[in-house]
Structure formats: structure tokens, C-alpha cells
Amino acid sequence: MPLTTIELPKRKREVIDQAVIRFCGDSGDGMQITGSQFTNTVALYGNDLATFPDYPAEIRAPAGTLPGVSGFQVHFSSSDVYTPGDSVDVLVAMNPAALKMNLPDLKTNGILIVNLDSFKENDLRKAQIVTNPLEDHSLDGYRLFAVELTKMTRAALKDLGLDAKSMDRCKNFFALGMCYWLYNRSMEPTHGWLQEKFKNKQQLVQANKLAMQAGYSYCEATEAFQISYEIPPAKLAPGVYRNISGNAALALGFVAASQKAGIPLFLGSYPITPASDILHELSMYKDFGVITFQAEDEIAAITSAIGAAYAGALGITSTSGPGMALKTEALGLAVAVELPLVICDIQRGGPSTGLPTKTEQADLLQALFGRNSEAPIPVLAPSSPGDCFWIALEASRIAIKHMVPVIVLSDGYLANGAEPWKVPTIEELPEIPVHFETNPEGFLPYRRDPVTLSRPWAIPGTPGLEHRIGGIEKQDVTGNINYEPLNHEHMVRLRAAKVESVANDIPPVIPEGDESGDLLIIAWGSTHGPITAALNAQREKGRRVGHVHLRYLNPLPRDLGEVISRYKKVLVPEMNMGQLLMILRAKYLVDAQGYNKIQGKPFKTSEIEQKIEEMLGLSPSVAVEDDTDEQAGE
């Protein structure tokens, strides 16, 4: 029986600006699918949005336990969205463990939908809960809807002839149907998805449709909710949009780069969380001639890509921190033989295996310096899921133009998070010119272009260009083995100058917000969302704050030092111990301050705002919010 703890006004529809919903339950409850479906539907409707899938490293931790809780949060709005939201308006909790783990993020008076059927004694014990929260008034501060999700789903599906287990698997769609009703959304997009997903299993299409319809009708008929909400479409720039995750965008970007360059794409990869989706995505694009090679290990993944680049392909390898560590020696080889290559490091919490499914930005120094000797490599970082597409193109362009390996530093938050992405036309894509050397006249393997300092790309099979390359130090121009002291210094400086010349193409730094003022925030990667939201809020309060979000981490933009000098203070928020901070302090001798969160979770807007106020002398010192309660059991 549905309970309401707060008297609501008579049923009505209210137009609001934004909402944050989190679906959470056991890993086996289908929360990621439920969240993705809701996201897809609101995206199609035209809302701006950001998502945050948060799932455990274990595939199936024991059902009902705290480590097994999986969640999917979506923030959708009629205006610009920068983050998945600090706290949630609606929490759907499929079991007591999910409730316990996620309740701290629910706003006071927020809507809480729980599956009443999963709050039996045994369920509570598995979640290490002593007294039933549905009965002990601990939920009095929320609008609680304890719904018999399991029982009602079974009732809705009773005529389909499914077994109990199969019927119970549809209860997430009952909850989804409720949320569609709550936000006045059509179930059509999800119908279409079901039809496609279970093409050959019509019974499952029917079952999920019925469950979803039942949830929707339940809200309509029982008047459980006295109110439903309407969030009008956002006013985004005109164009065609699709919803996209960071990993899918990277994959698309590489296909686009390969097409623009007119050379085949070769991905050498070894499965690793949270990078595997790049391999999965690219393996689907055989019609674009994409070659995906699931190598025997991380080392073979990168070295095969080097071999492919040597053959004239766009060589890519994708990994996460532990794999990045294994690729180190091969990165040095790519530097030495000066072949184009793109390495995607989708960062996760470390060290070692660390937090495979949680996000972090702590591989920056590894990307910049993690090789033996002087082995500079350009490093780029996307700032949003959609930006991953453009970074893939830019990394490919730089690699080919300068004949260098390029590292792309994404992270788990960008990789799995999604946002509406304005689909570019082919004309909007950058050109990626490729020149294979074919003229044997005066050919020497290390003769350089005077501007880009790149050596010729002379691929095997070209008559008259037979030559040798390798990791041993070589003489410039001829490429012959050479151990002479002065030649070595010349080559070291030359490789550095070549990477530095990438800065010739970096656009000027234009800060968001104030172009000069009291505080400059410098950041990189996935922190773009919460910093932008915080910046906007603070500027509305009259504070003079600017924000530079670096997409190029090596080389840094040439005018960055001048931009820094226009502000009184510099703040560098990072999901690490202060790695970019160390670089900026060393390079610009600026007394920048770090703000560091190393919890496997993105910054909240409120955290950044507080830090800004502290830096401006407007509030007492703050530490990063302690999320220990939520993390209990992980």
C-alpha cells in the first residue's frame, strides 16, 4: 500500500526549470538501463542534461548488499546543465542497501520512491540496517512513496506466462513508468528501444512495455502523486543533437579522423575498465574499415598500434592507469622512432588496481613524465563527454602533423557520463592532411620539415625508400645509429622542440567569466562542469572570477603566463593531490593554490563555490566534503 508522509496539495502540473533523478538498486536490478532510458527520453524531448552512472567494480556483488549498489543519476533542465547535480530531487531506491547508500544525497522534502516488497527482514539484514526505515520515522523529512513494485509488476505480467524471476526483472521498468508520469514524458522512445533491443524476443518487449505502462497507470489511477512536473525544452543552439558518452565520442572522433585523413584506423587494445567501451564501439565500425585488435596484453596493444602506424595507419591504443604504466617503454619507442600514435588513458582511481570504476585525474604527471629519460609527448584533455569527439580529432591531427605520439587524458566520469551533443556536419570537421613520402631522390628517414620538425612518413612497400629505424639513438637526418655525445644532446633538444612546436597551433587562451579580476581558476578535464556552474553562480553574486580550462596540457598555451598575471589569485581544483598545480607553480612561479578531491567522485558545484569564497576571503576555510557515510561498505 502506498504511503505518503506529507500531505500534498491537490493534483496539478507544475512547470519547473530542472530536476535531478537518481535510480539506484542492486547491480542486477537494471539501474543503468533504467537511467539510460530516462536520459534518452528527456534528451529527445530537448532538455539539456548531464548524467553520472556510478556502479561497483564487482559484476555481481551478493544481491542486496551495500557493495552491490549501482546508481545512475541524471540532471535535466530547460536551461544549461553543467553537472549531474550536487543533490537529487527524486531518489528511486530498489532495496534497503540502495536507500542507505544514496539517501544522504536526497534533498530535504525530496521525492523518495522505494520498493516496499524488498524491505523484508532479510533485505534489511543484508544492508546492515537494524530498524526498518519505512517504519522508524527516519524518512519523515522526505516525500516517501513505498510502492509494491515487485507485486504490482507481477500482477501486470501475469498473463504472459513468464516465470517469477523473469517477471521480477521488469520491475525497474515499473519504476521507469512512474518517473515518466511524474515528469510528463512519453514512453514512445523506450518502446522503440525495447523493440530494437529484443527484436527476436517479443515476449520480453511485451513484458517490459506492460511493466512500464503499469507504473505509469499506477500514478495516474492511484493519485499517489498529487503533482506532476513539466520541464520545457532547453534553448540550445539550433542543430541536430544526440546524446553521447565520452567513450562513444572518442570512438566516433577517431573514425572521423581516419576518414578525414584518408588512412585506415587501427586500434590495439586490451580490455580494462573504464576504457573498454572504446574497443567495443570501434569494433562495430568495420564498414569504415576500422581494424580492432584485442591484443594479448597492454604492451602488445600499444606495440601493435606502433606497427600499424609504421604501416601507414592511424594507430590508436586505449587503456586506463595500470595499462598506461605497462605501455611506458613502448611510448618511449614511439617518441624515438617518431611515428604518429594516439594513446587514450581513461583515468581511474589508483594506485595499482585502485578504484576501477571510479574517476580520478591522477595520471597527469605519468602522462607528462612517465618514461625513461627525456621523452616529451603532447598531452590533451577533453572537458566534457561531447568534447571527447573533438579531442580525438585534434590528437590525431597533431600526431600526424608532427609525427609524434599524443596522449589523451580522459577519465571515468567523462567516459561514462553523457550529455546532448550537437552533431557536426562533415564540413565542420578539421582537415587532417597526410603525406606519405614516395620520392627516393635524396630521401633520408630523419630529414625534417623545418616548421613542424617532423620526419617523413615513409611506409614499407614504397620503392626506393628502404631504411631502418629503431629505439637506439640515431644521427639526425640519416637515422644511422649514433652514440656521439653532441648528437645525443642535439636529438634530445630536437624532440623537445618538436613537441613545443605543437603550441604554434594552440588557440589563444580566452578565460570564461572575467578576463581579469580577483581570482583565476585553472583546471583541466572533467572538472569543467562543476567549475563552470560555480563560476556562473559566483559571478551572479558580483565576484570577479575567471576560468581557464586547459585542453592542451603539453605544450601549454604560450599566452597562459600572461593570462595568469591578470588576476590576483589562482585556484587549481583537481581530482588528485595537485599535479597541474605543481606544473603551473614550477613553470610560471605563481603562488597558485590547489583544491583537491580524491574520493573517486567528481567535484560538487557547491564545493567549488565554497572554495572560491574562501579564496576571496568571504568564508572560512573549507575542506572537501567528507562523503564517508555514502561510501560505507565500498
Place this chain on the structure above:
Amino acid sequence: MTTATLPVYTKKDFQTDQEIRWCPGCGDYAILSAVQMVFADLGIPREKFVIISGIGCSSRFPYYMNTFGFHTIHGRAPAVATGLKIVRPDLEVWVATGDGDSLSIGGNHTIHMLRRNVGLKVLLFNNKIYGLTKGQYSPTSEVGKKTKSTPFGTTDRPFNPISLAIGSEATFVARSVDVFQQHLKDVLRKAAAHKGSAYVEILQNCNIFNDGAWETVTEKDARSENIVQLEHGKPLIFGKKRDKGIRLNGLDLEVVQLGNGITEKDLLVHDEKHPRAAYAFLLAHMEQRPGFPTPIGVLRSWDQVPRYEDLINDQIREVQARRGKGDLAKLLRSGDTWELKA
């Protein structure tokens, strides 16, 4: 039929102007010479040859071959070569490696290359020692061997490279010896003709750190007693007087003396196409048994297994035939999209 003129080369066309930095007297010189001669005779344009190597004395090989060459990092040559061969199946890609490079640090890549049957020819220079790092034992060094890193003798059991290759489902496995020029060239030509992975172990002498390691095989007086040359379709006969043979006895082999009622007809007839792994294993393990000769020649040649790079490229062509070539504009707009009007 059009008659494309095949290039005519001599050994000299495959030599480079680089100073060769192997020790005088090293077995590598003989291998280099044999490879240069074989390449010259294959009728393949020089620019189609690529030699990929790892690290070690043998891995300096590419610098001395006037072909495309890539001296990579320790143990990883098979992986680099695999990437190259997938993108360019038309190239003749050879891997030059040693017992340390291929069987120790690069063991993983070696077995995976072989199981995939990538169309690479591997020259394994086996001198049973680490030469470039100056004399530590290798994964093929015999138990008890005293080396710089094992002053009291090794306690490691060695690999038999042929067994490892067979166990990895290699489709072509052969063995030759640095100083047997004619035999070596013969084996290399057969390797060149093989479509899939061809693994050739070359017994090679390191005259500085492990001189005479293969003496029983190479020493003029002893060699015919200690070697059996495998030839497809011929019985396994050896001995100075060609009076000994190998006979199958149940699931095992035995050495028999010809005569006294035992004739060639009783001997095992070599079948390099034998479909059972056990057959090649039996041959491979002979050398480890007292009284048995070391087999040289082609132990296995399976020519019906498809090449990895062909399977990959066929799959791409098949998908393209079914779906049509990819349209980027369409791909970018795939999935659920919506349009916002100005």
C-alpha cells in the same frame, strides 16, 4: 597472362653500408649471409621486405639488411609485426629474435603470434646465452650451466623452443644451424613459402659467451651421428654410415640399427603435415634423450590454416559488402537524434 618481370637481385642488393657490430666469428654473420642470399632469389621486390626485431645481438639484424627495418624494444617484435602485417598483408614481414628476446621477455607475444597464425617468418637465433648483456643464462640454457649470473650453475629447466612453438599451435616449425648454409637456405626458402607463422629455430654459436654450445651438432666428425635431417616423405635415417634409424614403438620412438632384419621400411617416414600435435612433439623431444639425434629440418608444416591478417581483412570486406562502405555523416547522426530549430 601478363608477364610481370620479376626483380633480379644478388646478395649485394640486400647488404647495407652500416658497419656490422657483431663480434668477429659470431654465428650471426652466417645467418645474415644466408638470409641475404635467399631474399635475393625469392623474386619479390625489395621494398616489400620488412624486418622487425626486438633487443639483443640478433636484433641488430635489420640494420644490416637493405630492406625496410624496425629495431623495436625487448621482446615486442612479434606484436609490432602483427600490427604491421594486419594493415599490410601484402608485405613480407620477418622477425629477427633471440632466445632471450623471444622466449623470455617476449614469450607472451611469441605464443600469441603463433596461435593466431599471423603471416610472419620468425628467425630465432638460439645461442643458449644472453650475449648483449654479457653472458647471463637464457631460457634455453641447460640446467647447471655456470654463467655470470649463476656462478654455481642454473637451477632453471630450459625451454625447448620447438616444443613451445608446437604447443602454441604453430603452423610451421623448423630448425636449422648457422653453419649449415645449404640446409639453412633450404629451410628459409620453405619458411618464405609458408603463408602463416613460420617459426625457424637457428642453432647459433656465440663464440664469446657460449662457444661450442652446439658442438655436438656442428662438429664435423660427430654431426652425422647426432643429427637426423627431416625430409617430408622420407624415413628417419642418421649416422655416419646412414645405418641408424628412428622407429615408432607404440606411442614412443626408438633408435634402431639397420640390418639384422630391420630395413628402411620399418622406420618412421617423416610427415610434416601430420595433423596430430603428438607427432611433432615426439620429434622435438628426441634431442633431450640419450642416444637420440637432434632433428633438423621442417618438423611441421600445416598449410591449410588461414592467416590471421586475411581473416581480419576478409571480415572487414564482408561487412562492407553487406552494409556498404561507411558514411561518416550518417554515422555521426546515428542513434536517437533530435533537431532544434533556430
